[in-house]
Amino acid sequence: MPGRTADEGASFIQAARRKQLVECAIEVIAEVGLARASTVRIARRAGVSRGVLTYHFRDRAELVEQVVQSVYDLGAEALALPMARAGDPRQALLAFIAGSIELYAAQPVAMAALTEIYADARAADGVSRARHRRHGREMSEMAAMLRAGQSQGLFRDFDVDVMCSTIRSALDGALAHILGGGRAEPYTTELQAIFDAATAAEVTR
Template identity: 40%
Template sequence: MQPRIDHDSQPPRSFIEEARREQIVTAAVETIAEVGYHRASMARIGTRAGISRGLISYHFAGKAELIGQVLTTVYTDAAAFMVPKIDAETTPAGQLQAYIRSNLEYMRAYPARMVAVVEIVTSGGLADLPEADPGAFDQNLLSPLEQLFVAGQAGGEFRDFDVSVMARIVRSAIDAVPTALSRDPDLDIDLYLREITTAVDYATRPVRLTSEET
């Protein structure tokens, strides 16, 4: 779900180094969520973290590497949060509902992370990452939904529709929530969850013919 950042050539880091990197990543997330991707300079991030820009450069070669780590951290953590909830469901329809629900529950728990990620992606941040493929990044987000829709259609739980288009519709509805959160920190997540799941249910459920139509 995240751009590949290759750190295989780096030596193992100490506990203190890992803790410092985590501190910097957290500061980057909070700074991007507050002022936007382009205004989140290394100096601003250092101020937020309470450390010098030079110390950030010791841990990250530049802003691109730091942003890559932000995306990796958020998507890895989000997957660990969501996957067990989705896998606990036994039907594609149930998994779809769990997919939407766990996405929004993660946003509720970590609003700044999701605001920052959407800001990075929508502001062209992926293009600044030399090892990131924006097209692959986009497809990695859509593929789980596409596969779920294919399985649901095969089992008769979903109507016949283009799975790629529907996957993009669902992701667009979910990804609009962090933007709304950035404007209203008191956003009613439960309301969004209820309306998105209801809309997606109506959009994907099989068409039931009435007795007059059969």
């Protein structure tokens, strides 16, 4: 089996270094907030000079964006299998709720970093969740799932945008609870029950 070429080896090393720097940025932002997470502090956490960091990321804004992407990637990976196994939109909704809360419990540092970034959206390199494409994609996919459930007769007729916002707000509450040291239960069970009832097709008597 042929080994890596010099260029491939260099690319691999650079990718590994970028990943390390993003992970260190996540840790620092989660600990001290976005405003205090300077490139110097992040580089120090990674055990490198600030010049190494700025070699891989042109500025802090690019690094912050990579943090956001990395956390959403964790979410996509965590939810991929349970969502794929869901047999219909109703099961997909329950899997989305459970999988999201399990992610929060499994990745509290990453979720805390994302929360800090979104909380400081007005900073020069802050990020607005409402305008970020990954958040928009998540909401669009949730809306498509709910509309599919309505078209299949599994969900009642409700305003999809309102329901999406309500589910997102409830999950935000679960995240705040977990980041505050709370347990995932009873949030998973209760939110599944609440939204299963809230979306259920009306039964004619």
